[in-house]
Amino acid sequence: MVKRYGNLTAVDGLTLTARRGEVTAILGPNGAGKTTTIEVCEGYRNADAGIVRVLGLDPAADAAALRPRVGVMLQSGGIPPGVPAAEYLTLLSRFHEKPHDPAWLLDIVGLTGSARTPYKRLSGGQQQRLSLAAAIIGRPELVFLDEPTAGMDPQARHATWDLITALRADGVSVILTTHFMEEAERLSDHVVIIDAGQVVADGSPVKLTGSAGQLRFRAEPGLDTDSLLSALPAGSAAKESPAGHYLIEVHEGNVEPALLAAVTAWCAERGVLPSSLRIESRTLEDVFLELTGKELRA
Amino acid sequence: MTAAETAAPAEVAGRFAPAPGAAPMRRMVAAQAVLEGKTLLRNGEQLTLMLVIPLLLLIAFSLEPLVSFGGGYTRIDFLTPGVIALAVMSTAFTSQAIGTGFERRYGVLKRLGATPLSRTGLIAAKTSTVIVVELAQAAIIVVVALFLGWSPHASPAAIVTVPLLVLLGTAAFSGFALLLAGTLRAEATLAAANLIYVVMLGVGGVVFSLTKFPADARPLLELLPTGALSTGLRDVLAGGAVFPAKDVVTLAVWAIAGIALAARFFRWE
Numbered sequence: 001m002v003k004r005y006g007n008l009t010a011v012d013g014l015t016l017t018a019r020r021g022e023v024t025a026i027l028g029p030n031g032a033g034k035t036t037t038i039e040v041c042e043g044y045r046n047a048d049a050g051i052v053r054v055l056g057l058d059p060a061a062d063a064a065a066l067r068p069r070v071g072v073m074l075q076s077g078g079i080p081p082g083v084p085a086a087e088y089l090t091l092l093s094r095f096h097e098k099p100h101d102p103a104w105l106l107d108i109v110g111l112t113g114s115a116r117t118p119y120k121r122l123s124g125g126q127q128q129r130l131s132l133a134a135a136i137i138g139r140p141e142l143v144f145l146d147e148p149t150a151g152m153d154p155q156a157r158h159a160t161w162d163l164i165t166a167l168r169a170d171g172v173s174v175i176l177t178t179h180f181m182e183e184a185e186r187l188s189d190h191v192v193i194i195d196a197g198q199v200v201a202d203g204s205p206v207k208l209t210g211s212a213g214q215l216r217f218r219a220e221p222g223l224d225t226d227s228l229l230s231a232l233p234a235g236s237a238a239k240e241s242p243a244g245h246y247l248i249e250v251h252e253g254n255v256e257p258a259l260l261a262a263v264t265a266w267c268a269e270r271g272v273l274p275s276s277l278r279i280e281s282r283t284l285e286d287v288f289l290e291l292t293g294k295e296l297r298a
Numbered sequence: 299m300t301a302a303e304t305a306a307p308a309e310v311a312g313r314f315a316p317a318p319g320a321a322p323m324r325r326m327v328a329a330q331a332v333l334e335g336k337t338l339l340r341n342g343e344q345l346t347l348m349l350v351i352p353l354l355l356l357i358a359f360s361l362e363p364l365v366s367f368g369g370g371y372t373r374i375d376f377l378t379p380g381v382i383a384l385a386v387m388s389t390a391f392t393s394q395a396i397g398t399g400f401e402r403r404y405g406v407l408k409r410l411g412a413t414p415l416s417r418t419g420l421i422a423a424k425t426s427t428v429i430v431v432e433l434a435q436a437a438i439i440v441v442v443a444l445f446l447g448w449s450p451h452a453s454p455a456a457i458v459t460v461p462l463l464v465l466l467g468t469a470a471f472s473g474f475a476l477l478l479a480g481t482l483r484a485e486a487t488l489a490a491a492n493l494i495y496v497v498m499l500g501v502g503g504v505v506f507s508l509t510k511f512p513a514d515a516r517p518l519l520e521l522l523p524t525g526a527l528s529t530g531l532r533d534v535l536a537g538g539a540v541f542p543a544k545d546v547v548t549l550a551v552w553a554i555a556g557i558a559l560a561a562r563f564f565r566w567e
Contacts, residue, residue, distance in 0.1 A: 042412060044567075068320040068414045078409025080401065082340050083333065094329035095414045097319030108310060138414070141316040163310070170314035 001050035003036050003197075010036040011047070012197035018190065020142075023164060023174040025184035025191045027284075029292050033197040034177040035075060038144050041175070042072055055142060068096065071140035073131050075147050081120035085111050085130050088119065089137055096138035109133045110159060124151035132160065136167065143167065145176040149183060161187060181285040185209075191284065195292045209282045215248040215255050215263060217274035231266045233259055246274075255279045320414035330415055330423035331430075338393065338431065347495070348388045349435060353442060356381045359505050360446050371536050375451070378443040379531035380504040385435040386464055387502070387524055390428050390471035392495045398424070398479035399487030408567040417566075428468060436464075455540045460531065463542070466549035467527040473556020474523075480564030503528035520545075523552045 003011040011033040018024035028034050040047050043059035043066065052059055057066050079088055086106055093099035106112050109129040114122055122130065128151055135143050148164070149157045157180075164187055167174055178184055184191050185205045193201040193208075201208055221243040228246075229238045236259065237249045248255075248263065260279065267274050320326070338344055360374045401407050410420060440448075450456070478487045500506065502524030508516050519525045530545030 044408070044411065064414075064416065067412060069316075069318040070412070072409070072412035074405060074409055074412075077405040079404075080333075080337060080406050081404060082337060087333070087336070091329050091333050092413060095321050095326045097321055098317045100313070134409075136314065138319075139314070139317040141318055166310045167314050170312060170316075172314055172316055 001037070001040060001047045001052055003033075003040060003045065004048050010197055011040070013050075014194060014197060014199055016192050016194075016199055016202065018173065018175050020173050021168070021171050022189035023168050023176065023187050025188035026175065026177045026194060027179075027181070027184055027191060027288060028177075028194040032194045032292075034194060035146055036197075037194070038146055038175065038177060042070070042144055043067075068138060069141045071135035071138060071143035073135040073143070073145045073148055075150075079119045079127070079130065079134070082118050084116045084118055085122065085126075086115035088130065089133055092134050092137045098139055099137050100139060102137065105133045105137060108163065110156070125153055125156045128152055129156060129160070132163070136172075140172065142173040142175070145174065147177055147179065149178065149180060157183075181283065181288060185284045193288060193291055200291045201287065205284055208287050209284055213250045213254055214282060215250075215259065215277070215279050217246050217263070217277040218244055219246060219267065219272050219274050220244065223270070223272065228263070228266055232262050323416075323419055326415045327419050327423045327426065330410075330420060331426040334397075334423060334427040335430065337397070338427070341397075344393045344397070347392055348385065348431065349438065352381045352385045352388065352435070352439060355384070355499075355505055356439065356442060357446065371532075372447075374443060374446050374448045375536045376507065376532065377505060378439065378448045378450075379535045380502075380528045381443075382436055382439055382464075383467070383502070383524060383528035383531055384499060384504045385439060386432055386467050386527060387471055387498060388495065389431050389435065390468040391475045392491045394424065394428060394472060395475035395478045395491040396488050398476060399482065399484040399491075402479060402565075402567065403484035405567065411566060425468075425472065428472065432464065432468065450535045451538045452535050453538050453540050456534050459534050459539075459541060459546075462546065463527060463530045463534070463549065466546065466553050467523060470523045470549050470552035470556050473553060473558075473560045476560040476564055477556060480560060480566070498522070498524040501525070503532070521548055523549060526552070 001011055001014050002009065014033065014037060016026075016037075026034050026037065036045065039045050040052055041054050041059055043063045046060050054066060055069060059066060083091075086102060089102040089106060093102045103112075103115075106115055109132060111122075111126060111129055111133070114126055117126075119127060119130065128148065132145065132148055135145065145164075149160050152160060161183065164174055164176070168187075174187075176187070189204060191201070191203065191205050191208055192199055221240070223240065223246065225238045225240055225246070228248075229236065232238065232248065233256070235251055235253065237251070238246065240246050248259070250256075250259065264274070338348075356377055360377050398407075407420075411417070415423075475491070478490055482490065498504070501511070501519050502522060503519065504524065508519050508525060508529065511519060520529055526545040526548040530542040530549070533539035533542045533545070
């Protein structure tokens, strides 16, 4: 898929497949093309090139057939500011053949106490929860959630994760974008990382983060990492970042017992006691930063 | 959110099994129209524009000899058709332009675009709301006017010509309302719609007779939608005209132009 805005190519030959019944997370820095990709799938924009199919249909040409089957949560807004939460949900329920009971759904997203509060007077997190409820009121087969937990407090975020997990368990396909790596790692069957309009990584969270390939420990700052590295098996890397935090990475493999022994032996020779020593896999955030760089995006 | 408000997954298991489907078009349109109506009632400025100003004009100008009216009509007989024309403009044009402009700004139109309610359905809902509001406005204005001594001098054909004029006027005003709302920023729409309302109040034959304007200006003013609607309604309701052909044609042309331009240039987001 290709999508240009004037001279800017927002989506540049992106190919991705989200399987039915799975949670697919689309990650990427700001401006990577996440929202553009989702909005093409939602039928808001036409791609300039490529083929887009949603539930086997063309989101532009078959919009009327798709709309009842797809739930949409926009990144922000879309709800009239003066309309009370319950009234808005009731309106959307009237657009569907077998909607959820609006009062029940309002309860599920924790908004029963704010049923009569106009949208503009809800907190940011409450607005997000109403928007999420609006996306699923019509019992959709597929939901697009654009940054569903942005602005939510931790309680609301966990409740939303539970809700997304429940949707998946009942066979609803979910496509979400997020900046929270933990969210993607916990919820998704499939993670797609995009940058500059292209897919840079694609797979299950476990596949992307790999197996246990890191050893971290804390100790006094300024240890000689070159000396440490020379004591380790080949194929390792050692660095101190930030001061006093040491990271030993094993490329293409796991941390073996011999590596752990070598590290502790090296420390013992120098009378250094490593603390907080952990053997772990890389996090999705490590992978994300490695693929998309650490510089700030405009 | 307290712990009690947070749903445990066990409570919801099995409840989200997909069962999609659109409701019948009529139910969607009715639900949207009811919401649009409630939104209008919640909005004090819009109500002022649609009801308070027309009624104040009707009462103030009929009781005090502020201006002299042309055409040999009594004060209230002259005013009532003009005030009905103003009420139609306020609802179909000013209020609709402002409301839709802000809906566009807040992404409400975009979000509705993802629901089973089609754009045709949305337009149908807005039109239904406008017509119901206009009927309510007309009923209130007629009752107040009758109380103030209004006695229509109309032919039986008015049963057809008055609704025809009002419908054509509504179509013309709605077309231009959506043209403004769908092309300008919400603030610009607000300013333009209010300005046009005030200017039309002055030069649209609402309370000031077009016969009082310079002879050169009058034919042009009668070709404006507000002028055509107020003149047509006045000819029918006060002058006993059977069919104000010129005004009907004028409004029809504005309606076609407005709707065509709106359809061409309206941007949903």
